[in-house]
Amino acid sequence: MGQCLRYQMHWEDLEEYQALTFLTRNEILCIHDTFLKLCPPGKYYKEATLTMNQVSSLPALRVNPFRDRICRVFSHNDVFSFEDVLGMASVFSEQACPSLKIEYAFRIYDFNENGFIDEEDLQRIALRLLNTDDVSEDLLMDLTKHVLSESDLDNDNMLSFSEFEHAMAKSPDFMNSFRIHFWGC
Amino acid sequence: MSEDGAGALPPGRPGRQPGSHQENPSLDSSCFSSPPVNFLQELPSYRSIARRRTAILSRDRQRGTLLKPADSYSSHLDGAITENLNSQSIRKYALNISEKRRLRDIQETQMKYLSEWDQWKRYSSKSWKRFLEKGREMTTHLELWRQDIRSIEGKFGTGIQSYFSFLRFLVLLNLVIFLIIFMLVLLPVLLTKYKITNSSFVLIPLKDMDIQCTAYPISSSGLIYFYSYIIDLLSGTGFLEGTSLFYGHYTIDGVKFQNFTYDLPLAYLLSTIAYLALSLLWIVKRSVEGFKINLIRSEEHFQSYCNKIFAGWDFCITNRSTADLKHSSLRYELRADLEEERIRQKIAERTSEETIRIYSLRLFLNCIVLAVLVACFYAIYIATIFSQEHMKKEIDKMVFGENLLILYLPSIVITLANFITPMIFAKIIHYEDYSPGFEIRLTILRCVFMRLATICVLVFTLGSKITSCDNGTECELCGYNQKLYPCWETQVGQEMYKLMIFDFIIILAVTLFVDFPRKLLVTYCSSWKLIKCWGQQEFAIPDNVLGIVYGQTICWIGAFFSPLLPAIATLKFIIIFYVKELSLLYTCRPSPRQFRASNSNFFFLLVLLIGLCLAIIPLTISMSRIPSSKACGPFTNFNTTWDVIPKTVSTFPSSLQSLVHGITSEAFAVPFFMIICLVMFYFIALAGAHKQVVDQLREQLSLVRKHRPRGSGIAVAPSPHLLPKLCLQAWPPPASFLH
Numbered sequence: 071m072g073q074c075l076r077y078q079m080h081w082e083d084l085e086e087y088q089a090l091t092f093l094t095r096n097e098i099l100c101i102h103d104t105f106l107k108l109c110p111p112g113k114y115y116k117e118a119t120l121t122m123n124q125v126s127s128l129p130a131l132r133v134n135p136f137r138d139r140i141c142r143v144f145s146h147n148d149v150f151s152f153e154d155v156l157g158m159a160s161v162f163s164e165q166a167c168p169s170l171k172i173e174y175a176f177r178i179y180d181f182n183e184n185g186f187i188d189e190e191d192l193q194r195i196a197l198r199l200l201n202t203d204d205v206s207e208d209l210l211m212d213l214t215k216h217v218l219s220e221s222d223l224d225n226d227n228m229l230s231f232s233e234f235e236h237a238m239a240k241s242p243d244f245m246n247s248f249r250i251h252f253w254g255c
Numbered sequence: 256m257s258e259d260g261a262g263a264l265p266p267g268r269p270g271r272q273p274g275s276h277q278e279n280p281s282l283d284s285s286c287f288s289s290p291p292v293n294f295l296q297e298l299p300s301y302r303s304i305a306r307r308r309t310a311i312l313s314r315d316r317q318r319g320t321l322l323k324p325a326d327s328y329s330s331h332l333d334g335a336i337t338e339n340l341n342s343q344s345i346r347k348y349a350l351n352i353s354e355k356r357r358l359r360d361i362q363e364t365q366m367k368y369l370s371e372w373d374q375w376k377r378y379s380s381k382s383w384k385r386f387l388e389k390g391r392e393m394t395t396h397l398e399l400w401r402q403d404i405r406s407i408e409g410k411f412g413t414g415i416q417s418y419f420s421f422l423r424f425l426v427l428l429n430l431v432i433f434l435i436i437f438m439l440v441l442l443p444v445l446l447t448k449y450k451i452t453n454s455s456f457v458l459i460p461l462k463d464m465d466i467q468c469t470a471y472p473i474s475s476s477g478l479i480y481f482y483s484y485i486i487d488l489l490s491g492t493g494f495l496e497g498t499s500l501f502y503g504h505y506t507i508d509g510v511k512f513q514n515f516t517y518d519l520p521l522a523y524l525l526s527t528i529a530y531l532a533l534s535l536l537w538i539v540k541r542s543v544e545g546f547k548i549n550l551i552r553s554e555e556h557f558q559s560y561c562n563k564i565f566a567g568w569d570f571c572i573t574n575r576s577t578a579d580l581k582h583s584s585l586r587y588e589l590r591a592d593l594e595e596e597r598i599r600q601k602i603a604e605r606t607s608e609e610t611i612r613i614y615s616l617r618l619f620l621n622c623i624v625l626a627v628l629v630a631c632f633y634a635i636y637i638a639t640i641f642s643q644e645h646m647k648k649e650i651d652k653m654v655f656g657e658n659l660l661i662l663y664l665p666s667i668v669i670t671l672a673n674f675i676t677p678m679i680f681a682k683i684i685h686y687e688d689y690s691p692g693f694e695i696r697l698t699i700l701r702c703v704f705m706r707l708a709t710i711c712v713l714v715f716t717l718g719s720k721i722t723s724c725d726n727g728t729e730c731e732l733c734g735y736n737q738k739l740y741p742c743w744e745t746q747v748g749q750e751m752y753k754l755m756i757f758d759f760i761i762i763l764a765v766t767l768f769v770d771f772p773r774k775l776l777v778t779y780c781s782s783w784k785l786i787k788c789w790g791q792q793e794f795a796i797p798d799n800v801l802g803i804v805y806g807q808t809i810c811w812i813g814a815f816f817s818p819l820l821p822a823i824a825t826l827k828f829i830i831i832f833y834v835k836e837l838s839l840l841y842t843c844r845p846s847p848r849q850f851r852a853s854n855s856n857f858f859f860l861l862v863l864l865i866g867l868c869l870a871i872i873p874l875t876i877s878m879s880r881i882p883s884s885k886a887c888g889p890f891t892n893f894n895t896t897w898d899v900i901p902k903t904v905s906t907f908p909s910s911l912q913s914l915v916h917g918i919t920s921e922a923f924a925v926p927f928f929m930i931i932c933l934v935m936f937y938f939i940a941l942a943g944a945h946k947q948v949v950d951q952l953r954e955q956l957s958l959v960r961k962h963r964p965r966g967s968g969i970a971v972a973p974s975p976h977l978l979p980k981l982c983l984q985a986w987p988p989p990a991s992f993l994h
Contacts, residue, residue, distance in 0.1 A: 212593055249571050
């Protein structure tokens, strides 16, 4: 795999990325290095793009059951530019604020992209989490019913964004689990 | 700029139906009459509104392009925009980087239209924030063991990582405790001893005290065998007894510097109070987060389903095998929860006959548990008395092994008791027929109580020995059993030292001689059926946490009697960190039932708090009830340790004295207590009222839903980070803005 043109990141660019994302200097430089290793040869890093498969097979995302959704939410036109990758890393970084994470979590969990997390989405999430074929319909229905009874406030059998936000604000594990350390930085 | 716009979109306020509210028709019309607004469509919060009116749009849209503003985009929003854009930092907006860049340019242009003062304010707040961030970044480099804990998190998940973070917290706590003791007690003594400063010790001879009380024979025999050095090292006797390790070394009444006299007894007492208060505050501060979460969570479920489904996956897992394990643990957890639901329903359907049977069985089993506890405490009591009596006899004449056995007898009995009782409790609880979640919690609670109470029993046994005499005259002379315990604080310190050393040795021995061979057996002799059954070691979090909380409780009790004990504890925990890390990486497989990080943090700190409370009790009793020894230590001139405080208060100026006396009198304490009770009742009533309001609002929501036709979701105001998209839409700003 060839490498992009070896441009050092300009100091102004680094400062700008630090101001616009939640990443630290080291993290941005780490991501820059890894991006350079993966992108196709002969291109400036700001113009190069990675395919969704390349990003899915990064060590940080390789075993994630939601990696296809993550790639879909953060990519533009099915490719990742360098700034897309930075944006993704920023949302998943430790320093990101809860509202940002909740916003993107909603997008990731909305499998059918209708603006709500409905029963179909919940069943798909549960299947991804359990990762087994040996799961009865009853179990899925039970789980869906319990989740909706806890967080569906207006009883329309789906979660709108504000209901999801409300549920995640009460959830103690959300901030801890919705983190990715990219590229071993 | 109109104020309506600002009023219409305050962040976080629940919105109304766009069709019906008058305040911002501009938002409404621009949403629906202009060509599809790409940014708005991306946001789920917008889509909840849009769903009612427009057809569901396809994914086929261009991102990253800025549209020309709709003509109807009026200055109604300008107020809101300027209000909100500058209140949040750019990073918090859910936009991609190129959009954020444009937003920042807009912000900067806006700044030009502000007054000088506002500009300077904004600039300085931005630089201050940047400075704080750089500082925070640098301190993360200083964080101890950051890389190790991160790799553990990636391989084993956040439950086990929380154990190691807890261990790191204890290392820091012990280090700070040692620093306090060092600054207040050790530093003046060392400065004077090694003649670094021109100071001298002040020794006030005892008055009106029988000379017998001050006799303190430190045993030193002529010919010392080599092994006695080892015994002394392991038990704190002999050459270690007179060193600064123990209380008896500090037989100093003050340190005279050039300008003032440093009151060492007062400093010694204050250092104890300071480290206890600091530990309490630090633990409470750390546990407030977890406590709030536990309160907010609904009480019926042990863990809510929302939490398990949406926050169930640890996104930081990078290992294939860990991921498989996480899947299987999620399977287990979700199935167990549904099972628990079923059991709870079954319990609710019990007949009264069955209920009576179950309750009487539980009463009987709880009596058995109590009996087991009493038996263990009695065994520790006997062992301690036996060990103390035989220590006084000619211990030099005994054989090496017997020597150590007698010295370490209490520690051995405590360890054995802590090993056997969890197994007994686990067996008993099966018959009590609780729901699985409650079973786990009750077992852990019983083990915690058992472990921590054993130390208290040991200390109380020592206390009873110190203040009991065969004939009354001995105790009357000095207030304590002077013949057996000329310097009783040092001897209590020695017991704590022995407990700590033994605990450390046991942890190392178990890891070296049980975990590693087990792993070797499983790897190389896996054909044997027994080995396969036994399997590889699991990293049992509750047991490990109890172990280190036990060590910390010993440190808290012992730090008063042995000032260097916190330093030893710090070293011990550092070594334990590396040992446990190696054991985890090389010998353990993670257990299928995993602890959740949020639950764990609160549980660990709760256990630590119980340990602290159990440590304060013997300390306060020994400081205020048992007379301090007259032969050694800084409190030879005082009746009890606590007497330093009244004596110091009597040296204050009279106004301050009367203030102190006023605060500690009943005339102040009773009204103060009553006011505190009133405040507490007020907050309880407030919480109850809030809960009622929440329930009513929930009902209202579902009623509102029922009365609206299907297809119209709840209208919500767009989230605060929707606003920049609206703003980007509006760029370049309408002409009216420029005036």
